[in-house]
Amino acid sequence: MIVENLNVAKRHTRPRPIRDSSRMGGAQVVPGGILDKPAPVPVANVMVVCPVCGTPTRVGIAEKEVKGETVRVRVCKREGCGQEIDR
Numbered sequence: 001m002i003v004e005n006l007n008v009a010k011r012h013t014r015p016r017p018i019r020d021s022s023r024m025g026g027a028q029v030v031p032g033g034i035l036d037k038p039a040p041v042p043v044a045n046v047m048v049v050c051p052v053c054g055t056p057t058r059v060g061i062a063e064k065e066v067k068g069e070t071v072r073v074r075v076c077k078r079e080g081c082g083q084e085i086d087r
Contacts, residue, residue, distance in 0.1 A: 001041055009036075010034050013033065048085060057076045073085075074086050
């Protein structure tokens with residue numbers, strides 16, 4: 001999973017010529033240098049943010065009754081919150 005601005009790695013690249021650029025005039029080159037590239041983060045290290053308390057939280061399961069059926073719902077495990085995450 002790639003999360004924006006979280007796990008940024010630096011990659012060193014060398015200049016490379018663009019293919020089929022001879023038709024447009026001179027040889028064009030993609031510049032090299034040090035590039036910031038997003039790197040993946042393990043899914044186990046990502047937490048859900050509770051919409052009620054606004055903090056990262058673990059997720060619990062609660063059952064609730066909706067129109068005569070029992071439905072499993074994800075809830076916030078923070079102390080004092082316990083609200084539904086999916087609405």
